Every structure is written in structure tokens, then in C-alpha cells.
Amino acid sequence: MKVAIVGAGNMGMAFAKSFIQYDLVKKENLFLIEKNAARAEALQSEKAGVVVDTISPKVGEYDLIILSVKPQDYPTVSEELKKVIQPNQIILSIMAGISIDKIQESLNHRIIVRAMPNTPALLGMGMTAFAASGDITLSQLKKVENLINSTGRAVFLEEESLLDAVTALSGSGPAYFFYLVKAMIEAGKEMGFEDSMAALLVKQTMLGSFHLINNAEKSLDELIKAVASKGGTTEAALKRFEEGLLAQNLKEGIFAAQKRATELSK
Numbered sequence: 001m002k003v004a005i006v007g008a009g010n011m012g013m014a015f016a017k018s019f020i021q022y023d024l025v026k027k028e029n030l031f032l033i034e035k036n037a038a039r040a041e042a043l044q045s046e047k048a049g050v051v052v053d054t055i056s057p058k059v060g061e062y063d064l065i066i067l068s069v070k071p072q073d074y075p076t077v078s079e080e081l082k083k084v085i086q087p088n089q090i091i092l093s094i095m096a097g098i099s100i101d102k103i104q105e106s107l108n109h110r111i112i113v114r115a116m117p118n119t120p121a122l123l124g125m126g127m128t129a130f131a132a133s134g135d136i137t138l139s140q141l142k143k144v145e146n147l148i149n150s151t152g153r154a155v156f157l158e159e160e161s162l163l164d165a166v167t168a169l170s171g172s173g174p175a176y177f178f179y180l181v182k183a184m185i186e187a188g189k190e191m192g193f194e195d196s197m198a199a200l201l202v203k204q205t206m207l208g209s210f211h212l213i214n215n216a217e218k219s220l221d222e223l224i225k226a227v228a229s230k231g232g233t234t235e236a237a238l239k240r241f242e243e244g245l246l247a248q249n250l251k252e253g254i255f256a257a258q259k260r261a262t263e264l265s266k
């Protein structure tokens, strides 16, 4: 398959690297359109693919075009892209908040897949949800799904409107996890540990706990109960979290992310 990527930044390249790793796309068939000169030069020197800095008619030769610029940069991109796009090309957008309708209208093009990945895709451990326009064939959809599967797990959504919630939950989710880990490491340092020791204690705890969620055959409440002894230390921490409305604040943060995704589509 021949793939062009408009915006070879973090997510665009996370995708590209997985396609190459699983031999779904050959480097000579990977067209990287990257506006930032320093970034383009770095991609060039690591021989990541065929690197260019602007959208040209050559883009029309690729089976799939991935849109991975920031939503704010999309108007400029669509202006250029609509001049060169060919009717049989598949568009895969990973941009937050920009609807299939909007992409169809701005590109005057029908075949659109809209996906929301996350950064663990860098390690082939991403979580992506995707939806598609009614105009796509099953064969085209399967081709895109096969590509996304190389970046981790993928789920198809019948309802595109759920993608803003996906963005808030799994798209932004890695940042929430890093935020919690960072706060725990900081607490460790304030209690007297060296940075590296605090980080080790927290990271191994998060890793082991994640595997318990998947393997212990217990609900999250049961797992919490198994740690929190009556009158003990965990209970003291959980009580403080409840007083500070930590769970509620987390949920409200996620709802704010969903609202922002919806705003981006306007």
C-alpha cells in the first residue's frame, strides 16, 4: 500500500513506524509531508520515508492519505489538498474534533475514515477507535483497519459522535496516567526518596497493579478493598482523596476534554 502522511509529527510518525515495522508499507511508498524544516530534516536523515515540505500533485498517487496535523492547521492543509486529491483515495484523519462531514465538505471528497489513536501507538500498544463515511467500501475499510491494527488495538464505531468521548478517554488518557504517576513520584520525593528510587517505586507499582486489573478476576472495588485494611494507611489516603473530590475532579476533567473536542469541530 502507498501511504502519504500530512503532518509527520508525533502521532503521524507513530503510525508510520508501525506500518513499516509490520511491512504493511515500504519506506519508498511512504510519503511524508512535513512543513517544519528541522523536523523534516531529522526525518530525512533517519531515512524515514520520502520527505517533502509541501502538498503537491504527487500526493494524488497514494492509496491512503493520513491527516495528522493539529486541528488548527487543517484549514490550510485542506485548501492545498483539495486541489490534488483523486476520487479513489482514502482519507484517514486522526485529528481531534474534526467531523467526517467537515472533512468531506472541505476536501470535496467522499471516502473518509476518522480515527482517534493515542501515544502508546509508538510502541504498538495504542488504542484507536474509528468511524467511517457511508461511501467507503468494505475492502477499503478493512485495508485501513489492518493498518491501524499494527499500532495496537482498534475498535470500529458505528456512531461517529462517540469519537469526542473516545478523544477524552483514551486519546488524552495517557496524559492523565502520566499526571497521576508524576504526582505520586513527587510525593515520594517529598517523603525523602531520591528521584530514581521514587520513580522505581511508583512505576513498578503501576505496572503490577495494571496486571492485577487484568488477571486477578476481581472488580476494581474488590481490588481496592484488598489493599485498604480497616483503620490502615490506604484508608487514610482514600478518605483524603474523597474529601478532595479526586474522582469527581478526574471525571470533570475528562468531560472538559470531551467538550473541547466538540468545540474543535465548530
Ligand SMILES: NC(=O)C1=CN([C@@H]2O[C@H](COP(=O)(O)OP(=O)(O)OC[C@H]3O[C@@H](n4cnc5c(N)ncnc54)[C@H](O)[C@@H]3O)[C@@H](O)[C@H]2O)C=CC1
Residues within 6 Å of the ligand: 006, 007, 008, 009, 010, 011, 012, 033, 034, 035, 036, 039, 053, 068, 069, 070, 071, 073, 076, 077, 094, 095, 096, 116, 117, 118, 119, 171, 172
Ligand atoms: N498527541 C496525541 O496524543 C494525539 C494526537 N492526536 C491528533 O493528532 C494530530 C497531530 O498531533 P501531534 O502528532 O501530537 O502533533 P505534532 O505537532 O507532533 O504533529 C503535527 C505535525 O504537523 C506539521 N504540520 C503543520 N502544518 C502542516 C502543513 N500545512 N503541512 C505539513 N505539515 C504540517 C507540524 O510541523 C507537526 O510536525 C492532532 O490533530 C491531534 O488532535 C490524536 C490522538 C492522540
Ligand SMILES: O=C(O)[C@@H]1CCC=N1
Residues within 6 Å of the ligand: 096, 167, 171, 172
Ligand atoms: O490534546 C489533544 O488535543 C490531542 C487529542 C487527544 C490527545 N491529544
